[in-house]
Amino acid sequence: MKVRGQDMRVVWWSDDGIHYIDQRALPMRVEIGVARDVEEVARAIEVMAVRGAPLIGVFAAYGFALAARRGAALDAAYARLSGTRPTALNLWSGLDAVRAAAPNPCVMLAAARAYDDAGIAAAEAIGTHGLTLFRHGTRVLTHCNAGWLAVQDWGTALAPVYKAARAGLEPFVYVSETRPRLQGARLTAWELREEGVAHVVIADSAAAHLIQRGQVDLVLTGADRVAANGDAANKIGTYSRALAASAHGVPFYVAAPLSTIDRAITTGAEIPIEERPEDEVLTVEGVDDSGALVRVRVTPAGTKALNPAFDVTPHRLITGIVTEVGIVPASDRGIAEAFRRAADATRPGGRGGATRG
């Protein structure tokens, strides 16, 4: 994707460390960070300089390869990286892909690159499948940031939007600001602006009203983890959008690569929900009149906050899951079918018949 007209990735490997666009500085500045050891990789994930479930997986994969390159103890590195955040499954899939290639650092780096490339291909395929949900002028509501800042090069929820824009369908996007961290207002609005896609930012509370008034044709979000039955954990606020979409017959799709689906988890009730620091709710960061990035407190001094970072949308509210192997129902069956298709696609000779999900 483009930043001021230049092609750019959000995370990339180089011999002096792993480079990343620091998402805490956006949209005010495009700031490039470099993580030079495992601890710096872990910290960048914890403070959400690098964020978005699939991107965390890619970044952790490179981080684990970096640990090998630096001669660090691999078990300790794995433990440090895997403990950074609790909800996104991709964190472990990224680490595991690289661990399977241990101990040769060059082979591990190749595994990280392959994991990265596969993620990009999956995201683009999600875009292609999701494009079928669009007509000319489709008005889509999204939440948080599931664009190319969260998933290398294409995004998940935004991948179909970018495909639709390139196909000349002129999509329109309602961007919910996504308190407390404002990933919608800061990141999604920035991405859409750089790509020239028409959009408007709304307060999170306005989503249900716009759906009720018939102003939204499609709700499309990403996911941090999907259970085997199709229940989906995503950024806090996703669930209330799904309730509103269901109440008004508006289709609600989750866009997620298979790497986000955790078949070891039966239902969404088992997905751990991260509680983040209360300061994220008590304060807001933005730029003041002088252009400086400042954090302001919006509550009385001493006020306490509660800050659950994700919620779980039950599968019955999800019209379908847009994956890299097609759009499948949010159900045990639909998800089994998706994995069957993926297995078939990787089998020599194409579609086999041996796999029964």
Add this chain to the structure above:
Amino acid sequence: MKVRGQDMRVVWWSDDGIHYIDQRALPMRVEIGVARDVEEVARAIEVMAVRGAPLIGVFAAYGFALAARRGAALDAAYARLSGTRPTALNLWSGLDAVRAAAPNPCVMLAAARAYDDAGIAAAEAIGTHGLTLFRHGTRVLTHCNAGWLAVQDWGTALAPVYKAARAGLEPFVYVSETRPRLQGARLTAWELREEGVAHVVIADSAAAHLIQRGQVDLVLTGADRVAANGDAANKIGTYSRALAASAHGVPFYVAAPLSTIDRAITTGAEIPIEERPEDEVLTVEGVDDSGALVRVRVTPAGTKALNPAFDVTPHRLITGIVTEVGIVPASDRGIAEAFRRAADATRPGGRGGATRG
């Protein structure tokens, strides 16, 4: 109610003008404004220095009496004040109560005082009736600010909370911050803190999650206008809380005096929804490290926003309406019953039989 231990009203008349706590400065500073003519009264409502449907009614009532006192043209004053905001019915009920006493300025002021006193009595009665919804330790979720800053002395949604606290029931309040203007984070949190009621602030998006997780016993909000069938317009975001409460069998009550009920409007679809300036969404106001009140921009430069200020909750999602004459069903019948009770109460000899709503 108390501010730093001192009894205080939020709006009061004096001979040099109408005094008010400027709600834009809270919770950082308790700043007293004075509106000395009709234009200053109108501006204070428009910029939301004075806000909350019932309080707008009281303030406009005093403002109209002030116009008479100053010898201003009454028709022009009525037009100016009634055009300040479009959603709250109380604006007109306050003005009409004073207009009925025209043209004698002293009689008009007495009418404004009577309207104010009646509002305080109604709010306290709402508290008394709403108290029946509380047990020991009830966890209530509210939205925006429907406390004594919005309704003289007691509030509507918060009146039962204050009654419960004084009855030793130790209520706990989830305060949704209420973007874009953050009336929950700034005003409700401040009120509850001053009154010593346990509470925690949450991002608006967290409400449905807490309801889903069984952490909320009761949802209680105010209303800006209620239609004859029980549909209720209130601060944007109320509707999604009602959807979540309904999905999980949590009772959802609207607390509103009869002056908020517009029997001339059949359903909520007819209630005009105010669109407010997009800067409210694009920016956030708070205090920086030095304690100064600053406004920061949270979106990329040039980003557009949409800012509907209210939404309509359909009556079928409302468990009941807490009024000054008791809790009634949110339906044509329930509302007719409430007005019948009110008419009976004002008739000499108590309950009459002639009124059939």
